[in-house]
Amino acid sequence: MVTSKKITVWSVIRTLFLIFIIVSILYPFLYMISISLSSNHHVIKNDITFYPKGLQFDVYKIILSNNKLFIAYKNTINYTVVGTAISLFFTSIAAYALSKKNRLPFYGFINTLIVASMFFSGGMIPAYLTVVNMLGLYDNIWAVVIPSCIGTSNLIIMRTFFSQFPAEIEESGRIDGLNDIGVLWYLVLPTSTAILATMGLFYAVGQWNAFFTPLIYLKSQDKYPLQIILRQIVLRGQMEETAILYSAGGNIIPEDSVKYATIVVAIAPIIAVYPWLQKYFVKGVMIGSLKG
């Protein structure tokens, strides 16, 4: 447009507004990291604003050698890897079958079954009783990964993606003697890495961040994932039992350092994969919004 080069009042307000948004999101991360890397003296004095003062890594040493946190971290990685693999497998095969509207037997019935479940749910307790009492999934990894195995919106996004795959290529594969499983495995999946990465990210982040499912389906401390421990440490201040308040030398590490450092450790993997995968997930949302 013609007026785009002019600096108007509006363009200044707009830029300032966006800068405010960017800062409001980035500053908490900067602050957290600064506190966790600062010396006890400065944390207690509470004079850190933008950068670490009296740089030290003691808090991380203590946190990373804390057994309870280590187990929780291991559990979360375990649940995330297993959960994502299972979810991705069952979602892709179902989505591929559902993308073959004309050939899938009972398509109408299956589709209604899936879509209708988005509008009505039995609620928290019947779901809990089904999983725990009827299926006997309680206090183990399967109780955490199976009830959340297929996400309806992810299934629909993948189905839409697969339905855009050129029919001629599938047809040629079938003429060469591949059945539907072969077509999916040899022809469709190798060219669908973008959607697999997107869905993988969605499921992995979901599993990494899961709080409600482990809260109700797990009982043993040694099976708790990171989010449950994170709540205990940050929100409930249950640190005396984890005994990470004390450094090896016996001098007390401030509560804030421990809490911020725990959060940093908990979100580090997500932030690490974020730039790499962020180009995929917007695409995923777009595909899904075409045919909600």
Added chain:
Amino acid sequence: MKQSIAKKPGKYTTIPGRKIGKNNLLLKLQDGKYLLLMVLPAVVFYILFKYVPMWGVLISFQRYSPFKGFWGSPWVGLQQFEIFFSSPFWWRSVRNTLLLSLYSTFWSFPAPILFALILNDVKNYKFKKLAQTISYMPHFLSTVVVVGLFYMFLSPNTGPVQKLIVAMGGTKSDLFAQAKYFRTLFISSGIWQSTGWGAIIYLAALTNIDPTLYESATIDGANKFQQLIYITIPSIIPTIVIMLLLRLGHILGVGFEKAFLLQNDANHDTSDVLETLVYRTGIAGGNYSYGTAIGLMTSVVNLCLLFIFNGISRKISETSLW
């Protein structure tokens, strides 16, 4: 392009040219047996984890005991509902849920629309991209982390926000321990977390607007504000309506996790919503039938509201979910 392979004379149609239809179930099963096999686990999943619990809502008419099981527990009619409506918690939890839901729709629903409109107006591609990419980030943090961050930043002793409040002439106070701030915390953390992500869908709608509309409007002498009112907003109305409908369909569901995590003994007056009540009485308290009754009521009201709003929307704006 017709995707129906049945119309093509291929090896899978034994009778050339004849469409595989309902009367040819066997042929269709033969042709689609691998597809059926692939969708089978998902069907089992939906039945076990979505439909069995739906049927399980029947225990709200029982006095369910895990030892007697579903078949052995006594039927008590509407007793659980009567207990709920005569308890002091029913009005508090319904009021808290409704108010939280309405305030939250009022404040956090327009946020991504505004953000998308502002972002869409930025001409500098790199700056736009940067702002957008950073704005998604909080969406990927867990509720525990977001609540934890707010908790730490607002902590009365060391929180940086408290320092800011003092610098501006205010006094420090523990916002988490006061019932009157619960909704503010709930909604503001939601805005911080979801605005950027929520804007994606509106940005997509905005980029789909035909640019020639703006060109002809400029030639006709329309200024930017007029273009916004007469071109931009009307073009994204269908998206806004759909998103609003989806939101209104969950008016009695505010999200268990955040309400639960923000809740403490001091703020129950505003933080006790239906979902936390169900958890506390049902799962933590073991009163399964009672919790299910409250949950069932919530689901039914949500479904009814969704139908009502969808109907109204279809009449008024010709946009609807189905």
